[in-house]
Amino acid sequence: MNYIRTKNGILVKNAKDFEPRHVFECGQCFRWKAMPGGSYSGVAGGRALRVKKVGNDILLEGTDERNFHEYWAGYFDLSRDYGAIKETLSRDPVLKRAVEYGSGIRILKQDVWETLVSFIISANNRIPRIMSTIERMCQSFGERKEQNGETYFDFPAPGRLAAMDEKDLRGCGCGFRAKYVLKAARIVSEGRADLYSLENADTEDARDALLYFPGVGPKVADCIMLFSMAKFDAFPVDVWVKRVMEHYYLKRETSLAQIRRLACERFGPLAGVAQQYLFYYARGTMGKATDRG
DNA sequence: TTGCAGGGGTCAA
DNA sequence: TTGACCCCTGCA
DSSP states (O other): OOEEEETTEEEETTOTTOOHHHHHTSSSOSSEEEOTTSOEEEEETTEEEEEEEETTEEEEETOOHHHIIIIIHHHTTTTSOHHHHHHHHTTSHHHHHHHHHTTTOOOOOOOHHHHHHHHHHTTTOOHHHHHHHHHHHHHHHSOEEEETTEEEEOOOOHHHHHTSOHHHHHTTTOGGGHHHHHHHHHHHHTTSOOGGGGGGSOHHHHHHHHHTSTTOOHHHHHHHHHHHSOOTTOOOOOHHHHHHHIIIIIOSOOOHHHHHHHHHHHHGGGHHHHHHHHHHHHHHHSSOOTTOO
16 A cells, blocks of 8 residues: 655555545444544554545554554555455445445454453443443553553553453443453453454354353354454344345345345355445434434 | 433343 | 343433
8 A cells, every 4th residue: 555654644645445434433443533624533452543534545643654554554454455345245236335335444453352342342232332331441441641642541451351340340331241341351361262363263163262252142253253353254233234134135024143144145255344334324324323423 | 301212232041 | 032131312
């Protein structure tokens, strides 16, 4: 990819398949906030960043070239050709519309531990509350850092959360998910599961391993694999994806497991990317979407 | 103003 | 297969 250094950041040139609003509001991440003027501000990988579209370019403010290469280029999946992915998916007439609607979506490569906890919290929950719960957890238990005079908080490490009580986590707004987060933290910090090795496992094996965590069912496991392990054949089915799949493809009430199976057959190794376009399309066009950040 | 249903699922029975 | 689960919001 092409980029130039600026005074306090990196300008990625001709990033035509990168629209910050699509990337940050398609439901894959919870720590990016929309700022006045259309930029997004967030924390990932222990680093703070501001992201803004400038014409056809993307300005990443608050990083240097080293951190850009070490972290952000991978996080934003910048080496992948989403134009080619969209072309392939657009052979399907429904996906063609969905891809046009969310043309700037990219699948982020997020931290596995943070993604595990975030999606445990997402169960039967709404986006604004998920975001505020995670932010409170970070402020209460995450490492405090400063960058250009601004304070931000890292996502708390497994050992840090493992040392807490259930009531501490309830205090952050986790609700009934507090016990799941706590147990997951203890499993990871005690070395009973190696989250980061799952990236190298095949999708079915990684899925089985994730289902071992309390609070992780089929949908959450698929989200973790798609949004932190680049397993693009994972197809998370939530109510919106169920809705859009039944409406445009299946024409009848269908079980979650069956929708997942049919989608994987139909979309193959790009099923997860297709899911993101369909999800964003459904959220924007099908009925009420009152809880969008 | 108050009350109630329901939400980007999972668990347990 | 079904109800309970935190708690906040929208709506009657």
